[in-house]
Amino acid sequence: MASPVSPDSDGIERLPLRLVVLAGHGLGPGGIDPLAERFGERHRCLVPLAGRPLIAHVLQTAAQHPRVASLAVCVEREAFDPVWDVLTRLPGRGSVALVGARQDIAASVRAAAEDWDGPLLVTTADHALLSAESIDAMADALESCDVTFALARREAVEAAHPNALRSYIALRDGEFAACDLYGMAGTRFVHAVDVFRGRGASDREGARIWRALGLAGLLMVKLRLETLSGAVVRASRRLRLRVRAVVMADGTQAIDVDNDRTYAVVRDLLGELPPETPGKTARPTARAVA
Numbered sequence: 628m629a630s631p632v633s634p635d636s637d638g639i640e641r642l643p644l645r646l647v648v649l650a651g652h653g654l655g656p657g658g659i660d661p662l663a664e665r666f667g668e669r670h671r672c673l674v675p676l677a678g679r680p681l682i683a684h685v686l687q688t689a690a691q692h693p694r695v696a697s698l699a700v701c702v703e704r705e706a707f708d709p710v711w712d713v714l715t716r717l718p719g720r721g722s723v724a725l726v727g728a729r730q731d732i733a734a735s736v737r738a739a740a741e742d743w744d745g746p747l748l749v750t751t752a753d754h755a756l757l758s759a760e761s762i763d764a765m766a767d768a769l770e771s772c773d774v775t776f777a778l779a780r781r782e783a784v785e786a787a788h789p790n791a792l793r794s795y796i797a798l799r800d801g802e803f804a805a806c807d808l809y810g811m812a813g814t815r816f817v818h819a820v821d822v823f824r825g826r827g828a829s830d831r832e833g834a835r836i837w838r839a840l841g842l843a844g845l846l847m848v849k850l851r852l853e854t855l856s857g858a859v860v861r862a863s864r865r866l867r868l869r870v871r872a873v874v875m876a877d878g879t880q881a882i883d884v885d886n887d888r889t890y891a892v893v894r895d896l897l898g899e900l901p902p903e904t905p906g907k908t909a910r911p912t913a914r915a916v917a
Contacts, residue, residue, distance in 0.1 A: 642746055643696030644766055646689045647739040650682055650702035650710065650752035651728035662886055670706045671884070672752035677897045681884055683713050684755035684897070690717055692762050698723040699739035700752075733820045740814045749820060751807040753884040755893050761880050764873050765810045772871040774819040777806035778855075783878030788892050791882045796836075800854045803874070804881035819868060841865055 650672040652660055663671045672682035682700075689695045700723065702710055707725050714723055729735040740747055746769045750757060761777065768775040781795050781802040795802035809823050822838045836845050839862040840853075847853035853861070855872060863870040875881070884890050 641694065641766070641770070644694050644762075645697040645699060645740065645743045645745065645747050646692075646695045646762070647736055647747060647749045648682070648685060648689070648698065648700045648752050649728075649732060649735060649749065650700050650706070651735065652703060652706075662884070662890060665887070670702065670709075672702065673706065673709055674884070674890075676755060676884065676890070676894060679716075680709070680713050681755055682710065682752040683717065685750060685752060685757045686713065686723075687717050688757050688759060689762070690723075692759050694762065694766050695748075696722075697743065699726050700724070701726045701728045701735040701739050702752075703728050731821075733817060736820050737814070737817050740817060743814065746813065747811045747817070749809045749811075751883060754807050755884055756879040756882055756896060757808070758877060758880065760877065761806075761808060761875055764875065765808060768871050768873050769810045769812050772869040773812050773816050774823070774866075774868050775810040775871045775873055776823045777808040777873045777875055777880060778803040779806055779875045779878045779881040780804075783876060784881050785878065787878035787882065788896060791878075791889065791892050796848070797851050798848065798853055798855050798858065799851050800856075803855065804878075806875060806880045807883055808880065816868065819866065819870075822862075822866065839865065 650670065652663065652670045660669075660671050663669060663674055666674045668674055672680065674681045676684065686698065686700070689698055700710055702725065704727050710725060724739065726735070726739045729738055736747070736749055746766065748762065748765055765775055765777060778796075781804065784792055784804050792804050795804050809820060811817060811819060822835060836848055840848065840858060841861070844853065844858065844861045844865070848858065855874075859870050859872050879896055882889060882893060882896070884893050
C-alpha cells in the first residue's frame with residue numbers, strides 16, 4: 628500500500644505511520660500466562676483493565692492519533708473474534724489488519740508490514756499507558772534515522788511510580804528502562820526488531836545488547852563504561868544503520884502490564900489520568916490476514 632504524504636496540524640507534510648501491536652500470548656513456562664489465567668483468559672491482551680480489555684487502551688490511543696493511518700494487530704487466530712469485538716467499540720480512524728502471530732517477533736512484524744511502504748512503529752498490547760506524545764516523538768525521530776527505540780530514565784519511571792520496575796540498563800550517564808516502543812523508517816529495516824525488541828518473550832536484555840553492540844560493547848555496558856550516546860554510535864556502526872534513542876520524559880512509557888504487580892501499578896496510574904475525551908463516531912475498518 629502506498630503511504631500518501633499528509634499535512635500535520637502545523638502544515639508540515641509528514642509520512643503517515645503504520646503502528647503494529649504485538650498481542651500474541653507469549654506463554655511462559657508450562658504454556659501458561661499467570662496473569663491471563665488469573666482472569667480466566669488465554670491471552671493477556673484480553674485481561675480486563677479499568678473497565679475494558681487491556682488491548683483496548685493502546686488501540687484507542689493509536690486509532691485516534693492523526694499520524695497513524697493504519698494499524699496491524701498480531702495475535703493468534705483464536706483471538707481474532709474477541710479482538711475484533713474490541714475494535715468495533717473503539718472510536719477512531721484509519722484501517723486495522725488482524726494478522727496471525729508468527730513464531731518470532733520479527734516474522735510477526737514482517738507479516739504486519741507486508742503491504743506497507745512507509746514508516747512503522749511497533750509496540751505491545753500490554754502498553755496500556757502509551758501516549759500520543761510518545762508516538763509523535765518516535766515519528767519525528769524516524770524522519771532522520773533508520774531505526775529508533777524508546778527509553779526512559781530511572782528517575783522519570785520512579786517519579787511515575789516508585790514500585791513500577793525492578794531492573795534498569797546501567798550506563799555511565801544514568802540508568803535507563805526500555806520502553807516497548809520501536810520504530811523503523813521502512814520495511815527494509817524490520818530485521819532490527821530482533822535486536823531492539825528481542826526474538827521472543829523470553830529473550831534476555833543481555834542478549835539484545837550483545838546483538839546490538841557486540842561482545843566488547845556488552846562488556847562496556849556491564850562495567851558501566853559506556854554512555855547512551857556511545858552505545859547508539861556503536862550500534863549504528865555494528866548494524867550499519869542510523870540508530871537513534873528517544874529518551875521519554877514521561878516515565879510511564881516504560882511501564883507495561885507484565886504480571887500482577889505491574890497490573891496493579893498501571894491500574895492505579897490509569898485511575899490518575901484525566902477522563903478521556905469522547906472520540907469521533909467513525910470506527911476503524913478491519914480485515915483479517917492469514
